[in-house]
Amino acid sequence: MKRFALLFATAVMAASPIAAPAFAAPTADYSVGAQYDTTHVYVPQDQFDTFVASFVATFGGTTSKQGEFQVTPTTSLTKSQLVLTPAGTISVFGFKTPIPYPFGDERTGYLVTDIDAAVKSARSHGAVRRLETFPDPIGRDSVVQWPGGVNMQLYWHTARPNYAKLESVPENRIYLTVDAADAFIRSWTGFAHAKVTADDKAASGAEIGEPGKTVRRVSIDSGYGKMVVYVSDGQLPWPYGRDMTGYAVSDLAATLAKAKAAGAETLVAPVTANHRQTAIVRFPGGYVAEIHQGA
Template identity: 75%
Template sequence: MLRLPSFLLAVGLLGLGTAPMARADASTDTGYAVGAQYDTTHVYVQPADFDRFVASFVATFGGSTSKQGVFQVTPTPSKTMSQLVLTPAGTISVFGFKTPVPYPFGVERTGYLVTDMDAAVASAVKHGATRLVETFPDPIGRDTLIQWPGGVNMQLYWHTQTPHYPALATVPENRVYLTADAADAFIGDWVGYAHGKVVSDDRAAPGVEVGKPGTTYRRVRIASGYGKLVVLVTDGKLPWPYGHDMTGYEVKDLAATLAKAKAAGSTVLDGPYVAGGRKAALLQFPGGYIAEVHQQVAP
């Protein structure tokens, strides 16, 4: 369950270069987004699995890590191991709580860096989000957790000093599984908040993409300043592990990536299969984190 509170990114910034960041006016074109390299999937693992997971993820995708530490990243008392992992395919925040995880932390899937916390939160609420926790300070900025229609939970965070991460080679995909009851509401709210664009809306996408070969489902791909997001609209009757994959990582060579992943202790749970313009598979990393990994292919 990869989702770390990006507020925890505070930890990740230790040892990484920063420069003064003004409380920038939000861009009306990006909906307060800073850039896809600052989108972090939050991954929660047991402390005993922490190092194995981080090593496996880096061995699979390359990249670097921040210095590992133990911190309080919630507004109420707690302690967690924390580390930021920056790869060419996407950034993750890893948490290994040594204490019980205070509610509502642990439910957020992604952390997004914003240019102005108060304005971003106000905009999110205006566009249909609910605050799960009111904005609170962390050692290097401010954070909040919000929920969109359908129970899609995210973190917004802001830093007093701007982090400077290298641009990504490929932009990861936030994978949101919803039923028809909530899909249109979420899509409308997210596009409005993020100033996003619906890239495609395929109402007969191949069901093999959600573990149901021989069927079809609705797939909506959205692009914005926050990166890529795909809404997978199903009846909710999904075979394991579909629905547990919250992020999809694009790579240049899927076969080579899967070989690296398996050598580093990961398991291929499904695939590879070819559909929807990509060759894809589902991976489970040490510690339990499940992700989709794909390579673009000709239609």
């Protein structure tokens, strides 16, 4: 089982002050499925079990066997466990040693069919490697950065895993200013063979803590799952911008009640904006997540 993934868009570039990179010809789609999109959650190792229990009590699902592994190319040791819920998958890390650079700020891990080809494609679409691809006992991994400083991990298994499809696909929540938004969207959609399903240039800022303001809200779907890009002035109140993933549920009130009973704190009470009800919670160990349902 994967330890570093378990264990680890044309947009109008003239609107951006960043020069458009020279992209290569269209490349293959290396995605496998949204159930293999794992949010990377780093928690203090002494709060590891409490966090995992709280997350499962909130969303349901199962876990892999917990273990202690070296998940980086340099010496380190972390507790690690995969949590598979109907609303999304997370890889949990509780390092027992200092966390080596550049790990700890990658938001997600994406399973790909060919790690070398996927990394080459990402680079041709404007990403840069934060480190070169490295092996692990069951596959290979890389960490890339997209325009705007969006860090992601790409990973490959020697033996492909088999996870059930999700009941609801979570959103990778990206917060950017106009300086980088178009460059990021072009890069990601080109690499991921993604489709922009909505681009609201006058969405309510209430969804991201800026009531009375309008923001650009871009929804993107691909074989890697869902993504929502918020383009704003960047003057975000706590805790917005700290939430990397948004989870879709059928009953927000009931889910928040489960989260509270399991030790999570509601940081932002439900707000109705942009055709959804949305709230933000913080789980034991510090993980901040958005949870929403259709309004």
